[in-house]
Ligand SMILES: Nc1ncnc2c1ncn2[C@@H]1O[C@H](COP(=O)(O)OP(=O)(O)OP(=O)(O)O)[C@@H](O)[C@H]1O
Ligand SMILES: Nc1ncnc2c1ncn2[C@@H]1O[C@H](COP(=O)(O)OP(=O)(O)OP(=O)(O)O)[C@@H](O)[C@H]1O
Ligand code: SF4
């Protein structure tokens with residue numbers, strides 16, 4: 230009896246709570262030298278495992294943040310989800326539908342219009358020959374949100390104001406703006422498409438802290454009003470602490486730990502997460518030496534065997550070098566570490 | 576006894592004014608900016624996005640893009656004026672004596688060439704090294720900025736690197752010729768905290784060992800606190816406050832600096848909304864009379880609407896704000 234009750238209420242659990250579900254996602258890039266060079270130098274193919282078996286879920290209306298060292302694969306995960314790259318392996322389920330299924334094509338196009346992405350590099354992502362108004366209006370036209378020209382212009386002006394620019398800035402071209410102002414234009418464009426799911430790759434790192442606060446406050450307000458879901462990527466852990474519901478830590482193409490924000494910051498489990506939190510710069514200038522993450526960042530071309538962190542990990546043992554740890558749940562935290570699993574580290 | 580010559584700043588900028596002539600009139604993007612950097616010193620530059628930080632840096636290295644132009648002022652490098660040099664001469668100085676790290680890594684890297692080709696070319700232009708030596712030096716530089724598998728990675732194209740790795744390649748490119756002055760515009764923006772720490776200590780080491788001067792433009796106050804000796808705060812084309820790093824970060828005097836420092840998010844502080852300075856910086860066509868910060872300033876009073884405040888010494892800093900005028904200070908002390 231209880232069983233049936235459970236099955237009925239949980240009939241569509243994914244649909245109800247989870248908006249995005251990523252399962253064992255992988256993306257490799259071939260970076261081999263040309264064939265002739267390989268033959269002469271007798272080298273093999275070289276493959277970057279940019280993303281190597283990543284699984285997580287993002288709940289509707291939540292903010293999931295990805296953090297981790299430069300080059301660990303955060304932007305690649307973002308690009309896979311919006312469909313800019315095809316996965317080498319694994320699946321992405323959006324709103325209950327597998328984006329990789331053969332029949333999902335028309336659905337996928339529909340879904341892609343419900344997502345928008347703010348790119349890490351505001352220079353590369355704005356068309357230099359378009360006026361700002363047209364850049365921002367593009368998603369409005371693409372989704373046919375408004376058709377009347379005057380209404381579109383009014384909406385663009387409103388968006389420009391929301392990101393701290395002026396409606397009059399619409400007549401200008403991207404090169405007439407500073408780096409941070411350009412980033413605000415790309416934020417306005419993303420918001421113009423009225424997305425349900427917004428992927429923000431370093432959205433505020435080009436902005437001064439006061440404008441950053443304005444943008445983050447705006448994003449939170451929009452999230453509250455429209456139940457938006459965010460995938461957020463940032464190197465600024467204080468920003469991540471402030472905006473996120475859940476935080477995932479990536480290392481060398483893998484997700485090594487994810488947990489609810491407070492849990493992760495207060496009780497980090499994975500040795501890498503602990504090091505990352507210790508490396509936060511010291512603003513109070515109390516003279517505390519920041520502890521840089523020790524050791525070399527390994528290459529994703531020849532990643533270490535077993536646990537990819539083992540060459541730098543103070544808790545590594547023989548098992549770590551041989552066997553790849555998988556994500557398991559300990560006290561509400563998903564963590565991939567043998568030491569945690571064996572109880573050597575809590 | 577030897578008479579030591581007065582310590583000459585490595586870089587001196589005097590009353591710099593940058594204008595953009597447009598159909599609707601002339602825009603003044605940088606107005607009356609003066610600053611200096613000593614050998615071995617790091618000057619941090621912070622401020623509102625659009626305040627003129629990058630333009631100031633571009634003017635110093637002679638790379639202002641037309642129609643932008645230096646309308647007034649002088650730029651001196653090691654006592655010699657460089658803002659009026661012919662293009663060819665400036666090009667030699669740039670790269671050899673001034674290294675630049677731009678905000679936008681794509682402008683410094685050619686997407687069609689491998690990283691090794693770009694580094695080797697730059698090294699050979701400026702240093703008397705053979706191609707083989709230049710390549711070895713290039714790999715060494717990549718290792719110094721923390722690129723793993725540098726021997727292999729050196730032959731890749733820029734698009735094969737992550738955002739932060741590209742930025743590190745640009746840093747390596749700027750350091751190639753061991754310049755006297757480094758203009759670093761948001762060098763660590765795309766980098767995680769540990770690589771950031773590595774780059775900052777690399778810059779600081781260069782400063783100490785080679786007496787290089789660094790102008791470090793960044794929004795990251797953590798980086799400023801760690802790397803800068805002095806800090807200039809810019810707002811609407813002008814310097815609002817300049818002083819020793821501890822003073823500016825921990826004892827801000829200008830109301831804008833105050834607002835800026837108050838907006839920094841902290842881990843462990845649970846707030847629903849982050850503090851922000853209300854309103855936006857004025858557009859270049861609509862800079863108000865008097866103090867440019869007056870529409871947003873919580874401390875604004877009559878004089879702020881008419882008189883433009885000039886920089887004046889306040890404790891160890893210099894501040895452009897009427898709150899520190901003699902009359903105001905007397906009034907504050909009086910009652
Ligand atoms: N198109 C590509 N071709 C080859 N390699 C790539 C490509 N895109 C990314 N990579 C490699 O994949 C790895 C992950 O890159 P990604 O851009 O996802 O990192 P990231 O975590 O976003 O880093 P950052 O914080 O520096 O932006 C890096 O080693 C990068 O060099
Ligand atoms: N080509 C141009 N035409 C007109 N105005 C310009 C041009 N280039 C820059 N500006 C204006 O000059 C001002 C200063 O720009 P600058 O790039 O120096 O800002 P910044 O302080 O570096 O800002 P950020 O922190 O966002 O990079 C901005 O308001 C910008 O709009
Ligand atoms: S699995 Fe082993 S090497 Fe990896 S983080 Fe845990 S203890 Fe360290």
Ligand code: SF4
Nearest residue numbers: 866869872879896897
């Ligand atoms: S001069 Fe006046 S308006 Fe300007 S910062 Fe000072 S108090 Fe505020």
Ligand SMILES: [Mg+2]
Nearest residue numbers: 303304349738
């Ligand atoms: Mg990235």
Ligand SMILES: [Mg+2]
Nearest residue numbers: 407408629678
């Ligand atoms: Mg700039």
